[in-house]
Amino acid sequence: MSGRDLFPTSLRLLGKPVLVVGAGRVAARRAQALLDAGAVVTVVAPAAGDGVARLADAGLLTWVRREYATEDLEGVWFAQTATGVPTVDARVAADAEERRVWCVNASDHEASAAWTPASARVDDVTIAVNAGGDPRRAKALKDAIVLALKTGRLPLRRHRRGAGLPAGQAAGRVALVGGGPGDVGLITVRGRQLLAEADVVVADRLGPRGLLEELPDSAAGGPRVVEVGKAPGAHQATQDEINRILVDEAQAGNVVVRLKGGDPYVLGRGGEEAEFCREHGVDVEVVPGVTSAISVPAAAGIPVTHRGLATGFSVVTGHDELAELPARPDHTIVLLMGVRRLWHSVKHLRQNGLAPETPVAIVENGWTPDQRVTIGTLGTIAEQAAAVGVANPAVIVVGDVVRVSPYAPANFREHLFSKTSGPGHDQPN
Known part of the structure; x- marks a missing residue:
């Protein structure tokens, strides 16, 4: 027998009597699988291993303590041999063949009428x-x-509405998925799996766009992609419109993935979207993402905390809250969406007490082939940014941790040595 003459199918054995001949380790595995399928299992064997004995003691199967007899096949829908004795297994298989009972012969797969x-x-x-x-x-x-x-590498999307779900359970639901800073490899496994299941993907401009390119075209059975990206002064959809899209699509029975850049709960308005969905009776799952506030500085070799340099950090959007932050180079400040107001932010930070020599880094398009790093100080960074045309998406890092970056000028690195070798350099971080 070869695989070519097999007809693959699945048996529904719920409540049907099946026979297992043999009670060793193989028989225990097969008996357990049959029980999982809901079959009524009888094991025939003069002695049993621990696995079958435990199942019998728990009342999950019937163990007949004797040698196999042809009559054991009466009324059986399916049989499995696993005695380890080829002559006995062959006899069971022959008896089953004569009675038109499908039988798996564990001793001789070539002669077996069925394969597991x-x-x-x-x-x-x-x-x-x-x-x-x-x-x-x-x-x-x-x-x-x-x-x-x-890991979401294969398409899991359902093409029959509600297929595989319990009776009465609606298929429509929303998942807020943090896609990370842009590199397709930085999305979580759960996020990829949900993308593979999605009927509709509601996509941000700053999400991992490469993941959308990996999805099958909607005409080929892939999800429908709804673009709702936001850019400064150019919104494809307002937040209210996005909220409404999520609810309307889910209520239509779709599995909806809201694919966002970074983490949906870090300045991503994910909390608003989740609240709106729940208010309208839509089940919502939140999948955390790698936030750009930490990962984009890391792409430029900048840790937001570092022993001897910084033990804390703050993440803000580059607006008026800057005045409330600690004005020390050993407390890292991460500015998101701060390019347009960079001059204003620099002015506020200096007025708040940070010295003009405080290091600053701007990381554009982190984790993408277009990544660019600009490093200066509070006294120079605004002019540097204007000269090279810095643009969003970008993350701005202020503080002594910028000195750790391999992109930092040599004089920054020289100053780093005195910072990290001074008092407190052995403190845990």
Whole structure:
């Protein structure tokens, strides 16, 4: 027998009697799988291993303590041999064949009327793999498919509305997914999985756009993409309109992914969107993302805290809250969406007490091929930014941690040595 003459199918054995002949480790695994499928399992064997004995003691199956007899197949829908004795297994298989009962012969897969695939479940998806009678190969392939499903590498989108869901449960729901700072590899596994399930993706301008390119075209069964990106002075949709889109699409029965840059709850208005969905009876899941406030400085080699340099940091949007922040170079300030008001922010920081020599870095398009890093001081950074045409999306970092960046000028690095070798350099961070 080869794999070519197999007809792959799935059996619904709920409440149906099945027979397992043998009670060793293989029989225990097969019996457990049959029980998981809801079958009524009888095991025939004069002795049993721990696995079968435990199932029998728990009342989950019936163990008949004797050798196999042909009559054991009466009324059975399915049989599994696992005695480890080829002659006994062959006899069970022959008896089953005569009675038109499908039987898996564990001793001789070539002569077996049925094969048991390597199988697994991911949510409501069942994976079953046969590999030419090579169980280790089948298991390796099964495990690879499971991994691809769990990491969103395979399409999980339902094409039959409500398929696989409990009766009466609506399919429509919303997931607010933080896509990270831009690199497609920095989204979470859960975020990728939800994208693979999505009927509709409501996408931000600053989200990981490469992920959208990986999705199948809607004409080929992929999700519909709704663009709602915001740029300074050029909004494709207002926040109220975005909220309404999420609810309307979910109430139409769709799985909706709101793909946002960074983290949806860090200056991303995710809290407003989640609240609006819940107010309208829509189930919403929030998937955290790698926030640009920390990850974009890291792309330029800048830690927001560093032993001997900074033990805390603040994240703001570059507006009037600057006056409330600690005015010390050992407290890192991260400005998001701050390019347009950079001159204003520099003025406020200096008025608040930060010296003009305080290091500043601007990281544009972090984690993308277009990333650019501009480093200066509070006294020079505004003019530097204007000269090179710094533009959003960008993250601005203010504080001594900028000295750690490999992009920092040599004189910044020289000053770094005296900072990190002074008192307190052994304190934990």
